[in-house]
Amino acid sequence: MHQTISQLDVLPSSVTTPSYDRSALKTRIVHLGFGAFHRAHQAVYADLLATEHHSDWGYCEVNLIGGEQQVADLKQQDLLYSVAEMSPDNWDCRVVGVVREALHAEVDGLDAVLDAMTRKDIAIVSITITEKGYCHHPASGVLNLDHPMIQHDLQNPLIPKSAPGTIVAALRIRRNQGLPGFTVMSCDNMPENGHVTRNVILELARLQEPALAEWIESSVTFPSTMVDRIVPAVTPETLEKIQHQLGGIADPAGVACEPFRQWVIEDNFVNGRPEWEKVGAELVDNVLPYEEMKLRMLNGSHSFLAYLGYLGGYQHISDCMQDKSYALAARYMMLDEQAPTLSTKDVDLAAYADSLLNRYRNTALKHRTWQIAMDGTQKLPQRMLDSVRWHLSKNSQFSYLALGIAAWMRYVGGVDEQGQPIEISDPLLPLIQEKVKGSAEGHARVTALLSLDAVFGSDLPSNSRFVSAVTQAYDSLLTNGARKSVQALVKTY
Numbered sequence: 380m381h382q383t384i385s386q387l388d389v390l391p392s393s394v395t396t397p398s399y400d401r402s403a404l405k406t407r408i409v410h411l412g413f414g415a416f417h418r419a420h421q422a423v424y425a426d427l428l429a430t431e432h433h434s435d436w437g438y439c440e441v442n443l444i445g446g447e448q449q450v451a452d453l454k455q456q457d458l459l460y461s462v463a464e465m466s467p468d469n470w471d472c473r474v475v476g477v478v479r480e481a482l483h484a485e486v487d488g489l490d491a492v493l494d495a496m497t498r499k500d501i502a503i504v505s506i507t508i509t510e511k512g513y514c515h516h517p518a519s520g521v522l523n524l525d526h527p528m529i530q531h532d533l534q535n536p537l538i539p540k541s542a543p544g545t546i547v548a549a550l551r552i553r554r555n556q557g558l559p560g561f562t563v564m565s566c567d568n569m570p571e572n573g574h575v576t577r578n579v580i581l582e583l584a585r586l587q588e589p590a591l592a593e594w595i596e597s598s599v600t601f602p603s604t605m606v607d608r609i610v611p612a613v614t615p616e617t618l619e620k621i622q623h624q625l626g627g628i629a630d631p632a633g634v635a636c637e638p639f640r641q642w643v644i645e646d647n648f649v650n651g652r653p654e655w656e657k658v659g660a661e662l663v664d665n666v667l668p669y670e671e672m673k674l675r676m677l678n679g680s681h682s683f684l685a686y687l688g689y690l691g692g693y694q695h696i697s698d699c700m701q702d703k704s705y706a707l708a709a710r711y712m713m714l715d716e717q718a719p720t721l722s723t724k725d726v727d728l729a730a731y732a733d734s735l736l737n738r739y740r741n742t743a744l745k746h747r748t749w750q751i752a753m754d755g756t757q758k759l760p761q762r763m764l765d766s767v768r769w770h771l772s773k774n775s776q777f778s779y780l781a782l783g784i785a786a787w788m789r790y791v792g793g794v795d796e797q798g799q800p801i802e803i804s805d806p807l808l809p810l811i812q813e814k815v816k817g818s819a820e821g822h823a824r825v826t827a828l829l830s831l832d833a834v835f836g837s838d839l840p841s842n843s844r845f846v847s848a849v850t851q852a853y854d855s856l857l858t859n860g861a862r863k864s865v866q867a868l869v870k871t872y
């Protein structure tokens with residue numbers, strides 16, 4: 380029989396393994412979205428709490444759509460997996476032991492998932508299902524009633540497919556059985572992620588059964604959170620390095636991340652919560668200023684680097700950082716165009732920007748520009764367009780944001796600067812392709828993409844300052860290419 384990570388005693392002593400009694404943990408959180416990020420973020424906080432503070436909060440991990448293999452791998456190795464924190468000169472590996480159960484809706488069945496979510500002890504359902512998992516219009520935050528999964532769930536509320544539909548179905552069962560509600564905690568990168576989650580769940584419930592929506596309003600809370608840790612998609616190369624750390628034992632569920640982690644949580648839980656503050660999380664009354672800071676400074680500059688980096692031939696964020704113009708552009712964008720829009724107080728934003736740039740320089744993190752470029756239609760509104768609206772209202776400059784948006788347009792055109800096809804991944808891809816095919820390259824392309832109202836709303840396409848800034852940046856990308864466009868912009872400062 381081949382060895383797995385579950386044989387903890389054969390792992391090298393450099394690997395941190397659970398020192399607590401795993402059988403004493405209770406499944407009190409069901410997590411939807413057992414992806415790379417959750418494994419390296421929320422689960423690590425729970426692992427630290429169990430290790431250092433005898434916490435008994437354990438997880439039931441669920442994937443609803445995709446990620447069958449991750450759940451299968453986890454089950455194969457006694458629900459253990461490893462997290463490697465990587466710096467250029469050091470890899471720190473820990474085995475996380477807080478997972479008590481793992482399910483996949485399409486493999487184990489929806490009933491098994493709903494059973495888990497409707498147990499009395501479940502206090503929290505947390506989610507990392509990517510922005511598109513909320514089935515909402517990213518520009519407005521409203522539930523997308525034309526979404527095929529939402530249409531399905533409206534007609535079949537007892538056998539839902541979407542994440543919001545699954546949560547509503549679980550809450551209906553809890554209400555019918557006289558059980559208390561639970562807290563629904565989004566850990567996805569969206570502004571006011573708690574409000575978005577609340578909106579989509581209440582709207583779906585209201586359309587299904589108004590009385591259920593009322594019960595949810597009074598029995599469920601939706602705290603917002605700001606989450607931060609760079610966790611690149613796992614590649615065969617990462618798994619090989621983790622295997623080396625584990626003394627030759629393969630861990631297909633392993634994940635690698637940067638050493639930095641941050642979690643700011645709105646302290647609004649209806650049924651109890653772990654004492655996350657004991658392991659570095661910040662529990663606050665209002666997360667919004669932190670979320671906006673992180674979304675605009677970190678995620679906004681990441682998206683800028685992703686589109687301009689990909690077009691400029693840089694595969695990873697750390698490769699972009701080797702190019703002085705890109706590093707300077709990211710800094711100028713953060714400090715001159717994102718920072719002024721923020722309401723954070725008592726944060727040194729220049730120091731924050733510099734710490735982000737240092738994190739981006741980590742060459743051990745193979746964070747692909749292509750990965751960050753994914754799902755642009757779901758990301759641009761909160762990462763760039765909200766700031767653009769702020770600048771339009773103040774009549775101030777937003778040249779870097781305009782170049783970032785134009786680079787997204789050039790990217791979704793589907794052909795790179797060498798004439799090679801770009802593999803675009805986006806839930807609105809059919810719509811994007813329709814716009815691209817129906818327009819000539821150049822100004823007509825910009826106009827066509829601006830008509831995506833789920834992304835740009837109706838205000839931006841009719842604002843002449845915005846249209847002209849993006850069109851000018853797009854012209855520069857077509858004429859000079861990404862690298863020279865970034866260089867030229869940096870020089871004008």
Ligand SMILES: NC(=O)c1ccc[n+]([C@@H]2O[C@H](COP(=O)([O-])OP(=O)(O)OC[C@H]3O[C@@H](n4cnc5c(N)ncnc54)[C@H](O)[C@@H]3O)[C@@H](O)[C@H]2O)c1
Nearest residue numbers: 412413414415416442444445446508509512567568609610
């Ligand atoms: N990776 C990071 O560095 C990072 C950092 C901060 C926040 N986040 C947040 O976490 C999210 C997930 O990132 P990841 O790195 O884990 O990605 P991932 O691709 O590894 O995992 C995605 C997870 O989402 C689930 N999912 C995808 N589409 C879904 C849908 N339509 N309905 C329900 N579930 C769906 C999948 O089953 C999987 O579990 C991001 O979109 C972001 O909002 C990620």
